[in-house]
Structure formats: C-alpha cells, structure tokens
Amino acid sequence: MSIAVTFDEVGHQTLPSASEAGPAPKRIVVAYGFWIFLLSDIVMFSALFAAYAVLVHATAGGLAGAQLFNQRSAAIETACLLASSYTCGLMSLAISSRRHAATYLFALLTFVLGAAFLALELHEFANMIAIGATPQSSAFLSAFFTLVGCHGLHVTAGLIWLVVMMAQVVIQGFRPAVVRRLLCFALFWHALDIIWVGLFTVVYLMGVAS
Amino acid sequence: MTDTHYDRAAGDTSTLSQARGWVPSGVVLYTVGLLLAIILTATSFWAANTSLLWGPGVPLGLAVLAIAQIGVHLVFFLHITTGRDNTNNVLALAFGMLIVILVIGGSLWIVTNLNANMMPSAEPMNLQMQR
Numbered sequence: 080m081s082i083a084v085t086f087d088e089v090g091h092q093t094l095p096s097a098s099e100a101g102p103a104p105k106r107i108v109v110a111y112g113f114w115i116f117l118l119s120d121i122v123m124f125s126a127l128f129a130a131y132a133v134l135v136h137a138t139a140g141g142l143a144g145a146q147l148f149n150q151r152s153a154a155i156e157t158a159c160l161l162a163s164s165y166t167c168g169l170m171s172l173a174i175s176s177r178r179h180a181a182t183y184l185f186a187l188l189t190f191v192l193g194a195a196f197l198a199l200e201l202h203e204f205a206n207m208i209a210i211g212a213t214p215q216s217s218a219f220l221s222a223f224f225t226l227v228g229c230h231g232l233h234v235t236a237g238l239i240w241l242v243v244m245m246a247q248v249v250i251q252g253f254r255p256a257v258v259r260r261l262l263c264f265a266l267f268w269h270a271l272d273i274i275w276v277g278l279f280t281v282v283y284l285m286g287v288a289s
Numbered sequence: 290m291t292d293t294h295y296d297r298a299a300g301d302t303s304t305l306s307q308a309r310g311w312v313p314s315g316v317v318l319y320t321v322g323l324l325l326a327i328i329l330t331a332t333s334f335w336a337a338n339t340s341l342l343w344g345p346g347v348p349l350g351l352a353v354l355a356i357a358q359i360g361v362h363l364v365f366f367l368h369i370t371t372g373r374d375n376t377n378n379v380l381a382l383a384f385g386m387l388i389v390i391l392v393i394g395g396s397l398w399i400v401t402n403l404n405a406n407m408m409p410s411a412e413p414m415n416l417q418m419q420r
Contacts, residue, residue, distance in 0.1 A: 106298055107297070107298045109298075110298030110299045110300060110301070111298065111299065111377060111378070111381075113299070114299040114378055114381055114382075115381055118381055118382065118384070118385035119385075121385055121389060122385060122388045122389060122392070125388070125389040125392045125393050126392055128393055129392050129393045129395075129396035129397065130396075132393065132396070132397055133396055133397065133400045150334065150337070150338065154334055157330055158330075161323065161326055161327065161330065162323075164362075164366060165319055165320075165322075165323045168315075168319035168322075168366055169316065169319060171300070171315075172315040172316060172319070175315075262298065262300055262301075265300055266299055266300045266367065269300075269362060269366040269367050270367070272362060272366070273359050273362045273363070273367075276330075276355055276358045276359055276362065277355055277359070279333075280333060280351050280352065280354070280355035281355075284333055284334065284336075284337035284351050285337075285348050285351055287337060287338075
C-alpha cells in the first residue's frame with residue numbers, strides 16, 4: 080500500500096491550501112499580475128471596439144468599409160499573426176527545455192511573421208490614405224484607424240520586446256528573471272492574436288458582409 | 290503528502306499529477322490549437338463571402354465563430370482551463386469578460402436607442418452621425 084494510493088482515496092481535501100503553504104513562487108505571481116494587465120488591455124480594446132461599432136455607419140458621405148477593405152490582405156495578415164502565435168508557443172516550449180538554438184529559431188520566425196503582419200497593415204493604411212480615406216475624413220475612419228492602429232502599435236511594442244528579450248538571452252542566458260519575462264512576452268503575443276480575432280471579424284468580415 | 294498545489298501561472302501547463310488519462314505534450318497542444326484556429330478562421334472568411342447562407346444570419350454566425358476561436362486560443366495557447374489549479378486566472382478572465390460585455394453591449398444598446406429616437410428633422414442638419 081503506497082502513499083499514492085491512500086492519497087488518491089482521500090481526494091484533494093487533505094492537501095494544504097495555497098495560503099497555508101506560504102506565498103506562491105515568484106513565477107506564478109508575475110504571470111498572474113501580467114494576466115491581470117492583459118485583461119485590462121482587453122478592456123481598453125473593448126472601448127475602442129464599442130466606439131467602432133457605434134460609428135461604423137457614420138461615413139459622412141465618404142467611402143464605407145465595403146469599398147475600402149481588402150479581404151485578401153486581411154486573410155494574409157490573419158495567417159501571419161496566427162502562425163506567429165504558433166511559433167511563439169513553440170518558442171515557449173524550447174525555453175522550458177532550455178534549448179538555445181530552437182529558442183532563437185522560433186523567436187526569429189515569430190519576429191519575421193509579426194513584422195510581415197505589420198508591413199501589410201502599414202501598406203494597407205498607406206493605400207487608404209492615398210485614396211483620401213484619412214483618419215480625419217469621417218468618424219468611421221477615425222474609429223477604424225484608432226482601433227486597428229492601436230493593435231498595430233501593440234504588435235510593434237511586442238516586436239521590440241522580443242528583440243530585447245533575445246538580447247537578454249544571449250547576454251544573460253536562461254536566468255529565472257529572463258525566463259519570467261519570456262513567459263510574459265508569450266502571454267502578450269497570444270493575447271494580441273486574440274484581439275486580432277475580434278478585429279478581423281468585426282472590421283473586415285462584418286464590414287464587408289453586411 | 291506535503292506536496293502543495295499553487296494556482297498555475299497563466300500560460301503554464303498543469304503540474305498536477307496527471308495519473309488519469311493521456312496528457313498531450315506541448316507541441317501536440319499548440320498544433321491542435323493551430324489547426325482548430327485555421328479551421329475556424331477559414332470558415333469565417335468563407336461565411337463572409339459565400340452566397341449560400343442566409344445573409345442576415347451571417348454576422349451572428351461570424352460572432353459565434355470568433356468567440357469559438359477566442360476560446361480555442363485561450364485553451365490551447367494561453368492554457369486557461371477549468372483545472373482546480375487555475376481558478377485565479379479563470380476568475381480574472383470572467384471579470385474581464387463581464388466588463389467587456391458591459392462596455393460593448395451597453396454602448397451598442399444605448400446608441401442604437403439614441404439613433405432610433407432621433408427623428409430626422411425637416412431641414413437638413415449637419416449631423417456628425419449622418420447615415
């Protein structure tokens with residue numbers, strides 16, 4: 080009769096609770112705090128989404144979404160960001176098994192895919208501004224550029240963060256502090272993909288379908 | 290027996306003893322998530338462009354697909370699950386979703402009402418909210 084068997088019989092009630100066991104390890108506290116930050120970021124985006132949804136018909140006689148948006152470019156952007164989220168997940172796995180080469184490889188792929196997404200988005204913005212669909216021309220376009228531009232700024236910040244983290248891995252190796260920061264980066268990057276799911280649905284698909 | 294269980298960090302996979310059932314490895318988890326996300330995204334893009342579906346129902350279908358895909362991302366990429374070591378993360382998420390629903394739903398509700406109650410006047414006005 081092993082301890083494991085009796086343990087299974089009594090269930091988990093006999094385990095000391097987290098509060099009896101003392102403070103949680105720093106890694107868990109940090110990730111929880113960052114998770115709260117991400118949720119507050121999502122709440123901020125929800126306000127921008129609400130503004131966009133309210134102003135989507137306020138085109139002031141100018142061009143509407145159905146004429147402006149290119150679904151093909153939106154699909155490629157979506158594919159880039161999704162693939163980048165996947166390689167970021169594989170980077171997390173490489174970090175947890177402390178494989179340097181795989182970490183650099185997946186970080187590079189994540190960076191390239193994220194940069195491709197950003198380049199496509201900027202190209203799309205430039206095209207829109209070139210045909211006169213500037214942020215100041217209608218409430219709809221103001222809301223569009225704020226919402227999509229804010230997501231783009233987050234992606235830019237994420238790319239800079241990734242470069243900084245790779246420099247830290249090169250210089251300091253997998254120190255606990257560096258690994259914690261990489262965990263936060265992975266959470267940030269996955270959360271950006273979640274926001275993009277709402278974004279391409281609300282802006283690009285619903286804007287063209289209806 | 291002195292083994293303690295803290296709540297798991299967001300993004301971590303469970304460290305609980307996984308005695309019962311097969312536990313997928315990390316790569317399998319991310320790959321399944323990627324495949325599900327690709328299927329849902331492709332369905333969304335198809336539904337938005339096809340003429341096979343009943344037009345007025347398409348936006349609702351797109352919303353359902355988006356929510357499903359957000360769920361897939363949360364479970365397979367951020368590893369938010371219903372496990373008992375994940376309660377804190379789930380509660381924070383639930384509160385965040387409550388605020389998101391209040392902000393978006395409330396804004397749409399109020400402004401739709403406002404637009405419906407603003408009767409078009411006889412003389413043309415230079416409204417910000419021209420339709």
